[in-house]
Amino acid sequence: IAGITQAPTSQILAAGRRMTLRCTQDMRHNAMYWYRQDLGLGLRLIHYSNTAGTTGKGEVPDGYSVSRANTDDFPLTLASAVPSQTSVYFCASSDSETSYEQFFGPGTRLTVL
């Protein structure tokens, strides 16, 4: 692994199903983030974690949950997917919350029908 990876690359999901998007980084970064990107709206922060064991809510947290059991992994779970959650999801990490650069994963394209 080099950098930050996400899985799956893309997914089509039936409404009401549960889905976990995976994010792993090998840079030993303390801070990790989940964004969604929608046309015309830009990137919006869903949840974040400043260090392992802690998480916080971003701008659009409803319908999503996260956990940060260790430094490397930051999964995002949709408990019961709805069509409005159709989006491209990006995971990002940075050395700390005050670092000036965030490194982004390749993204997961999710379609909820």
Added chain:
Amino acid sequence: GQNIDQPTEMTATEGAIVQINCTYQTSGFNGLFWYQQHAGEAPTFLSYNVLDGLEEKGRFSSFLSRSKGYSYLLLKELQMKDSASYLCAVRDGDYKLSFGAGTTVTVRA
């Protein structure tokens, strides 16, 4: 939340200069960032301004005026590979990034 405005689209000719403006209103300020995003790819970091003035990095420069809530990204000697979306982002008092919707720059031969 934040209010960040930037133009939706810009077109320029190869070799020319393009300036992308960004205005913002924030609750707290800990820096302004520019990211580049090619179609279908992840955003990548371009520049960071926390103090007023111009930061130059090769063909790219970024300017910040905190009193005016204004920044611009200047792309010089445009190349075809510069065709991408450019995202303005502001970090608030809690160190969280808020992004503008992005400016799609098309470079024509």
